[in-house]
Amino acid sequence: MRNVTYTMNSTAYNGVDNFNDISFGSLHPNQGAHFAMADGSVRYLQQSINMGLFLSLASRDGNEVVTLD
Numbered sequence: 001m002r003n004v005t006y007t008m009n010s011t012a013y014n015g016v017d018n019f020n021d022i023s024f025g026s027l028h029p030n031q032g033a034h035f036a037m038a039d040g041s042v043r044y045l046q047q048s049i050n051m052g053l054f055l056s057l058a059s060r061d062g063n064e065v066v067t068l069d
Contacts, residue, residue: 003020003021004024004054004055004058005021005023006021006022006023007023007047007049007051007054008023008024008025008031008032008033008045008047008049008054009023009025009026009031009033009047010023010025011023025047028044030044030046031046031047031048032044032045032046032047032049033045033047035057037057045057053066
């Protein structure tokens with residue numbers, strides 16, 4: 001499990017002890033990653049996503065309302 005602490009593609013594994021603190025991301029040329037949502041849909045989120053929105057999407061029980069285009 002990864003913590004949502006850092007923006008996408010910003011913090012790599014150091015090979016020793018930060019596995020739970022590495023950022024989400026991928027090597028897609030458009031600088032983003034695919035994420036599975038709780039409703040079963042899959043969305044491609046840009047690396048430039050607002051961190052507040054990113055944290056809201058990761059919240060399990062924060063009652064945030066999020067609309068994705």
